[in-house]
């Protein structure tokens with residue numbers, strides 16, 4: 001950790017996909033269900049779920065676009081209006097139903113909500129998908145602000161969505177912590193703006209991204225609940241220009257509480 005933190009920490013901002021849950025795994029399961037359906041209809045499909053998933057990784061339409069399904073069906077000479085419609089329905093249903101929080105996420109938020117930290121989400125998903133996913137994993141009520149792609153029109157690593165959310169929270173970057181699984185899209189832009197950064201290494205499935213930025217985050221997490229130790233460490237850093245407030249000293253994320261918490265989960 002470098003020593004330029006002038007806190008006190010006022011906000012923790014989280015990326016959503018692959019930070020709270022394994023979204024790649026959910027999408028792979030959705031792709032497998034689509035192939036099952038097509039095979040049950042009597043088609044022989046030579047490609048596997050990973051091949052279908054790779055259509056979503058192309059730059060053509062975007063990671064969530066149904067056009068990727070259209071291309072897959074057309075490339076395999078399987079396109080009909082009926083198949084396209086049903087595959088879209090299967091994809092959306094299974095992608096949502098397959099979401100499962102990483103261990104300890106919800107208990108960690110139970111601890112965080114008892115602090116005076118503002119909590120927020122910054123995601124490149126659109127609002128409809130964001131709210132549906134947070135509801136599915138029962139996290140929707142923990143956040144002061146949720147900023148989705150359609151609210152800013154720009155995706156990370158563009159700095160604008162980060163600034164937009166900071167303005168909504170009324171917090172400066174230097175008093176905020178950013179948590180995310182992508183070095184390129186989460187950690188590096190947040191660092192540029194002066195956030196403290198936490199790399200959710202346990203969730204990094206960005207194997208398709210060649211660019212590996214140098215900055216690896218001020219902290220790296222192997223499990224989600226370790227975020228509490230990062231917060232406790234930052235709150236223990238004394239600053240000559242901005243002394244810790246009394247309320248911060250009584251923050252329940254004290255080291256002893258965190259140790260006890262981590263032991264339980």
Ligand SMILES: [Mg+2]
Nearest residue numbers: 015017018181
């Ligand atoms: Mg992510």
